[in-house]
Amino acid sequence: MDPEIAEWLQHVLQTIGYQHKERMYADVEAVLRRFQNFLVPHADTYTHDNGRSQLLLSLVGTIPIVYQSATYNIPVAFWLPTSYPSVAPIVFVTPTALMLVRAGKHVDISGRCYHPYLAYWSNKSDSNLVELIGIMQKVFSLDPPVYSKSNVSTQQQPQSSPTLGAYPSPTSLKPAPPILSYSPRANSSITTSPSAQNNRYSGSSSFGSSQQLTPQQAQLYTKLQAALMEFHSTSSREMQNIVTVNKQLNDAETRTKTELQSLRDLNNKIQYNISTLTRSIEQLDTKIEQIRTWPEEPVDEIICGSSVVHNQLFELVAEEIAIEDTIYYLSKALSQDKVDLKAYMKHLRNLSREQFMKKALIKKVKAQLGQV
Incomplete structure (x- = not known):
């Protein structure tokens, strides 16, 4: 893309305040590179259906189609909303003074274009301007959206008005593609051309005015x-x-x-x-x-000492531990008033005396084992 156009485009995107400038710039650049002799960028005022006017960037010019083995150029304008690509472009057919719009499945009488690709537009990379223009070329090749005024005047009878079947095919359109040039001004302001000033759309159409009907x-x-x-x-x-x-x-x-x-x-x-x-x-x-x-194993025979003295020590330690546990639970029973103090003291003296004898015997056995 020409450096001056690139600089102008960056300035326009920044001035208008597009939300996704990088994606916007990339898509417009791809279109200008693909259709460099057919479409040019313009910044102009667009009037919405509710009457609100807004400065937008548009791609104005023609797109080539093939109809009945001949190449024709359909005048179009692609308006890009500020929230693009979250919102689909607005597409219009812009007939010249010698043309009229042919309303059909994808074009209404005002020139506004409709297609499922626009209705289900996605802000992801799978929806872009280049594919949209390609789809419009295919649609217009099957059903041209404009026809010549001269064909209508020659075919119109004095007693009757023209019908849809009498509309001529766009064979009167010149096949040669127009070369659209672009030269931005030296200053940094947004520039528009006279042709762009005429491409302001509103909810109504100026085509086919009452002066001609x-x-x-x-x-x-x-x-x-x-x-x-x-x-x-x-x-x-x-x-x-x-x-x-x-x-x-x-x-x-x-x-x-x-x-x-x-x-x-x-x-x-x-x-x-x-x-x-x-x-x-x-x-x-x-x-x-x-x-x-x-088979069941005798536990008493398995758990025993290596000698008679060791077996005696094993039994003394077990008895001493049992006496210690008995004293503990006896004290707990006293605190819970399950046994009176007199009985407690009696049993405690007996158990303490027996525990003392066990401990003395354990000490004596250990001393004997230590000498052996």
């Missing part, structure tokens, strides 16, 4: 235009509702798939834990059956 045709044109605007408003609301419901359904589907995957993972973990627990239970049952087949 009979009073009956003008009245019919006004009613048709009002019906089309009402249909467009209703369709836009319904389309917005459909898009909202579709988004909600997509979000619900995503959440459902996520929850389903979580439940599947949890089920896999539970099944694994059940399998592991079953194997462990089987191993424990096997061990228990093996232990039950073992």
Whole structure:
């Protein structure tokens, strides 16, 4: 892209206040590189359907189409909202003084263009200006949106008005593509061309004014235009509702798939834990059956000392510990008033005397073992 145009474009994006300048610049640059001899950027005032005016950047010029094996140039204007790419561009067919708009499936009588690609516009990289222009080329190649005024005048009969079937095909459009030049001013202000001043759109159209039509045709044109605007408003609301419901359904589907995957993972973990627990239970049952087949061992014979003296020491220590526990529980019974003081003192003296004898004997046995 030409450095002057690039500098002018950066200045316009900054001055108007576009929210996504980098994405905006990249998309416009791609369009100018692809259609450098057909589209040029302009900064001009755009009037919305509610009457609000706003300074916007637009791509004005023509796009080539192929109709009946011949190449024609369709005049168009792509208006880019300040929130682009979150909001889809606004596309108009801009007929010259020798053309009229042919209303159809994708173009209304004012030249406003409609397409599912615009209705389901995404702010991600999968929706961009280059693809939009390519789609408009395909649509216009199947159903050209403009026709020549001269064809209408030659085919119109004095007694009857032209019908849709009498509209000529756009064979009168010159096939040669126009070369659109661009030269920004030396200063840094936003520049516009006279042709851009004529591309201001509002809710009504200036094409096919009452000066060119009979009073009956003008009245019919006004009613048709009002019906089309009402249909467009209703369709836009319904389309917005459909898009909202579709988004909600997509979000619900995503959440459902996520929850389903979580439940599947949890089920896999539970099944694994059940399998592991079953194997462990089987191993424990096997061990228990093996232990039950073992012969019973005499505990008193297994736990014993290596000599008679060691066995005596083992028994003395066990008895001394038992006396200590008895004294403890006897004191606890006294504190809970389960035994009177007289009985407590009697038993305590007997137990203390016996404990003393056990400890003395333990000391004597240990001394004897130490000499051996």
